[in-house]
Amino acid sequence: MAKSRRHLGEILYKAGLIEKQVLIDAIKASKANNKQLGQVLLSRGLVDEETLTKALAKQFGLEYVNLDKINIPPDTMKLIPEDLIKRHNVLPLGMNNGKMKVIISDPLNLDMMDTLRFRLNTELECCLANPSKISSYIQDLLDQAKSKEDDRLKHSIDATAAELAEAGHDLQAEVLRAEAAGDDEGPIIRLVNLIIDSACFMRASDIHVEPMTDRVRIRYRVDGVCFEKDNIPKNMQAAVTTRLKILSGMDIAEKRLPQDGRIKRMVGGQDIDFRVSALPGNHGESIVLRILRPDAVNIGIESLGFEQDNYAQFLKIIKRPNGIFLVTGPTGSGKTTTLYAALQELNKPDKKIITAEDPVEYNFDGMNQCQVKEEIKLTFDRILRAMLRQAPNVILVGEIRDGVVADIAIQAALTGHLVFSTLHTNDAPSAITRLIDMGVKPFLVASSIQAIMAQRLVRVICKNCKVIDENPDPQYLRLLNITPEDIKKNPIHKGTGCSQCQNTGFKGRIAMFEMVELNNEIRELAFKKAPTGDLRKACRASGMRTLREDGIIKVFHGVTTPEEVVRITQTEDVVLDQTR
Numbered sequence: 001m002a003k004s005r006r007h008l009g010e011i012l013y014k015a016g017l018i019e020k021q022v023l024i025d026a027i028k029a030s031k032a033n034n035k036q037l038g039q040v041l042l043s044r045g046l047v048d049e050e051t052l053t054k055a056l057a058k059q060f061g062l063e064y065v066n067l068d069k070i071n072i073p074p075d076t077m078k079l080i081p082e083d084l085i086k087r088h089n090v091l092p093l094g095m096n097n098g099k100m101k102v103i104i105s106d107p108l109n110l111d112m113m114d115t116l117r118f119r120l121n122t123e124l125e126c127c128l129a130n131p132s133k134i135s136s137y138i139q140d141l142l143d144q145a146k147s148k149e150d151d152r153l154k155h156s157i158d159a160t161a162a163e164l165a166e167a168g169h170d171l172q173a174e175v176l177r178a179e180a181a182g183d184d185e186g187p188i189i190r191l192v193n194l195i196i197d198s199a200c201f202m203r204a205s206d207i208h209v210e211p212m213t214d215r216v217r218i219r220y221r222v223d224g225v226c227f228e229k230d231n232i233p234k235n236m237q238a239a240v241t242t243r244l245k246i247l248s249g250m251d252i253a254e255k256r257l258p259q260d261g262r263i264k265r266m267v268g269g270q271d272i273d274f275r276v277s278a279l280p281g282n283h284g285e286s287i288v289l290r291i292l293r294p295d296a297v298n299i300g301i302e303s304l305g306f307e308q309d310n311y312a313q314f315l316k317i318i319k320r321p322n323g324i325f326l327v328t329g330p331t332g333s334g335k336t337t338t339l340y341a342a343l344q345e346l347n348k349p350d351k352k353i354i355t356a357e358d359p360v361e362y363n364f365d366g367m368n369q370c371q372v373k374e375e376i377k378l379t380f381d382r383i384l385r386a387m388l389r390q391a392p393n394v395i396l397v398g399e400i401r402d403g404v405v406a407d408i409a410i411q412a413a414l415t416g417h418l419v420f421s422t423l424h425t426n427d428a429p430s431a432i433t434r435l436i437d438m439g440v441k442p443f444l445v446a447s448s449i450q451a452i453m454a455q456r457l458v459r460v461i462c463k464n465c466k467v468i469d470e471n472p473d474p475q476y477l478r479l480l481n482i483t484p485e486d487i488k489k490n491p492i493h494k495g496t497g498c499s500q501c502q503n504t505g506f507k508g509r510i511a512m513f514e515m516v517e518l519n520n521e522i523r524e525l526a527f528k529k530a531p532t533g534d535l536r537k538a539c540r541a542s543g544m545r546t547l548r549e550d551g552i553i554k555v556f557h558g559v560t561t562p563e564e565v566v567r568i569t570q571t572e573d574v575v576l577d578q579t580r
Contacts, residue, residue, distance in 0.1 A: 011055045057128040060107045067133040082268045088112045099123045105131035188239045200267040211284035223459045248276035301341045305510035318342045323450035324413045328425045335422045355396035356383040384408040397421040403439035413448040428452040428516045429535040446526040454514040458564045459506035465498040476562035490556035512551045516544040
């Protein structure tokens with residue numbers, strides 16, 4: 001008969017690490033809140049992570065590993081792909097009797113272990129280590145890789161310039177010769193590959209190759225903010241442009257008109273897509289590569305940034321059988337990510353989901369995704385009409401651009417379909433007047449829309465260098481109506497800057513939301529074509545929290561800074577004093 005596993009509380013109590021009554025209270029809280037006992041003990045500060053990890057190792061009969069005392073060789077790290085290491089917070093220790101020895105942080109996460117067995121095609125021998133130490137170890141390895149990439153890029157530009165400094169050298173012809181010969185070792189080819197790989201290592205969302213009068217500027221956009229990465233000598237401009245055009249399938253002879261293309265490339269064990277745009281300018285063609293990572297939209301609804309009330313409301317809305325749910329905001333505000341998160345929540349065998357997108361940026365199993373192609377007259381409205389004959393339950397329209405598409409989307413919603421779409425407006429109430437301005441009849445707008453949500457992205461304070469801000473800027477506090485009493489209850493935080501965040505103090509982004517669910521009063525105002533101001537008052541009365549108010553909550557939770565919230569939500573009535 002198998003030996004029964006000892007309880008975690010019993011192990012901690014017998015080791016003299018916790019008092020009996022304190023343990024009883026924690027067990028009651030664990031049952032009441034449906035949480036693991038270890039989580040409750042950690043949140044109450046009754047044990048630290050190291051103590052809890054050692055107790056869990058004893059409970060599950062696993063080997064405990066102290067990451068402070070080991071060094072995993074680079075070859076061993078390659079046993080598990082980087083995306084799995086980061087996603088599941090695991091580390092490989094090597095092979096042992098046909099099994100892979102893996103350091104994990106949660107012995108109860110059986111789904112993670114099944115995923116590893118499936119992807120690695122081997123049995124596992126699990127060890128346990130402190131979750132924070134695993135994360136730090138992984139981050140240190142990524143920082144080292146990123147630092148090497150930075151050095152490689154700088155040295156590569158210098159080396160390439162020196163290598164090609166020979167007078168009269170035709171760099172563009174050299175790129176074309178190397179391409180025709182299938183040579184991946186040419187200096188320009190190596191340089192372009194390095195620019196792309198370096199951007200991916202730095203979590204950039206865009207690469208900007210911008211010709212100037214005397215140089216070519218390379219900029220990366222990280223967490224929504226552009227910064228200059230390096231400069232390429234002017235004599236390399238034509239060759240770098242040609243290489244990027246060849247990679248993305250553009251016409252290298254066409255330099256007078258804008259062009260679009262795509263690149264697919266394996267970086268860090270991941271297949272990454274790049275959307276490429278070339279735009280003619282005074283000093284040559286400016287090229288922008290937008291980086292589309294497959295894991296960028298797989299973050300799940302709970303990670304988008306919803307506060308608890310908005311999270312519950314969002315889940316309720318997306319599970320309705322019909323109606324329109326609109327997400328509004330400028331380009332790059334995360335609308336697509338939010339809608340994909342909603343679709344993935346609904347993507348079950350009993351639901352048929354069809355999307356019309358321009359372009360299809362991410363591919364998902366279980367969804368029927370249609371690409372708009374204007375050149376063959378495969379437009380949004382044509383796809384939508386055909387969609388309705390496919391008997392879908394859920395429809396995603398990438399963007400409502402005109403009254404024709406809006407009318408068809410509304411008819412779909414009124415005939416029993418749940419429709420998701422995006423609209424370019426500054427806030428949620430403006431979406432109603434925008435649709436009416438497009439020519440949609442007010443009674444159709446009033447009857448079909450279930451909810452509207454505006455969103456923006458703010459940068460998240462880096463967890464590695466996060467500290468309390470003892471002297472927050474009073475200008476930003478005043479703009480957000482944050483009083484000294486508020487700060488006493490909820491201290492303001494900031495990032496001091498470290499290697500993990502490239503000394504910016506921020507790492508990653510999270511969304512702020514403004515969500516309104518239409519009620520009878522708002523529908524009545526829409527029917528009467530009321531001005532946006534009146535609609536906004538009614539939305540506020542119904543409980544809508546503005547983008548700025550949602551941002552203030554995130555400031556009080558220590559997620560972001562007052563400066564970030566003000567920067568993202570500046571309006572006509574709130575303008576920074578630039579003379580300060």
